[in-house]
Amino acid sequence: MSFNDDAGLDTSQVSGGGGRGGALIGGGIGGVVILLIGAFLGVDLSGLTGGGSTNPFETSTVSSSSGDFSHCKTGADANQYDDCRIVGTVNSVQDYWRDALPADVGRQYRDARTVIYSGATQSPCGTASNQTGPFYCPTDERVYIDASFFDQLSSTYGADGGTLAQMYVVAHEYGHHVENVLGILSKYQDGRTGATSNGVRIELMADCLAGVWADHAASTQDDQGVTLIEPLTRRDIDSALSAAAAVGDDHIQSELGGGSVNQDSWTHGSSEQRQRWFIAGYESGTIGACDTFATNSL
Numbered sequence: 001m002s003f004n005d006d007a008g009l010d011t012s013q014v015s016g017g018g019g020r021g022g023a024l025i026g027g028g029i030g031g032v033v034i035l036l037i038g039a040f041l042g043v044d045l046s047g048l049t050g051g052g053s054t055n056p057f058e059t060s061t062v063s064s065s066s067g068d069f070s071h072c073k074t075g076a077d078a079n080q081y082d083d084c085r086i087v088g089t090v091n092s093v094q095d096y097w098r099d100a101l102p103a104d105v106g107r108q109y110r111d112a113r114t115v116i117y118s119g120a121t122q123s124p125c126g127t128a129s130n131q132t133g134p135f136y137c138p139t140d141e142r143v144y145i146d147a148s149f150f151d152q153l154s155s156t157y158g159a160d161g162g163t164l165a166q167m168y169v170v171a172h173e174y175g176h177h178v179e180n181v182l183g184i185l186s187k188y189q190d191g192r193t194g195a196t197s198n199g200v201r202i203e204l205m206a207d208c209l210a211g212v213w214a215d216h217a218a219s220t221q222d223d224q225g226v227t228l229i230e231p232l233t234r235r236d237i238d239s240a241l242s243a244a245a246a247v248g249d250d251h252i253q254s255e256l257g258g259g260s261v262n263q264d265s266w267t268h269g270s271s272e273q274r275q276r277w278f279i280a281g282y283e284s285g286t287i288g289a290c291d292t293f294a295t296n297s298l
Helices: 032-038 075-080 082-105 149-155 163-181 184-188 198-219 234-246 249-256 271-284
Strands: 014-018 113-118 120-123 126-129 135-137 142-145
Touching: 014 082, 075 082, 082 113, 082 163, 082 198, 113 120, 120 142, 135 163, 142 163, 149 163, 163 184, 163 198, 163 234, 184 198, 198 234, 198 271, 234 271
Parallel strands: 014 113, 113 142
Antiparallel strands: 014 120, 120 126, 135 142
16 A cells, blocks of 8 residues: 555644653553553553563664654655654544544544654553553543554564555554544443453454545545545555454464463454454445444454
8 A cells, every 4th residue: 555645644633752651640541441442462461471561562762752743744755654654544544534433323523643652652541652552542532653663563473564554553543542432442441351352342343443444545635635545455455464463362472472372361352353353344344344242243
């Protein structure tokens, strides 16, 4: 997938963050945001390995913490730079949901800003860092992401490094924002884990919503009506699926635990489930296909 070189990027939808992490602000994490909404990959690894909470996706810092995105002006910039690609993806995802949410379910969409940080920054849900990975905080309705995460997503766990693999991460987090707007997060977050837990259902629904966006990505536009993204190819979809497989609970557990898999500690779903729900959203193109809370839906 690539952006239209002539499309304009709206950097007002993102901001920068960085510096040393400190105490949790407001104690918002409570074990719920990290386990159920929190990191795209920020699972509680102590439950997977029996050890500490070190994240295998710990990465080096990038230069986005200043909040200077002046180099992110066009789709050509999004094709060249990871942080600009995040900006372009945020623009596309929000352009889609602004129209789709009222049309599909009669609910007004609220824009959510993304904080692109380097190393660590603060959120009302706790410290965003390389140990949490990308996550959505419902308290301030913002997505937090360190662009250097993409390198490890590919080099450590086997995602193919394609652009849609990266964009899927962003779209997944905005899927959580859609869930928040719909009241699903407040209704179903209960801190439980396991293969059929509400936490897994929340994550798989976000995967499905990312797939719904992907189906319509090539129709999204910038503020001047210029198409943001070129039509997807099969290779693009395969790239997103490679990311979905890389972040499955069973894959992560197997990698960290020498092949051991414990479904009772799952927080995000298996590789197969994550791929399947992304495809369900992509092939249907509608939010109605994303009801992971239906009986026997998983």
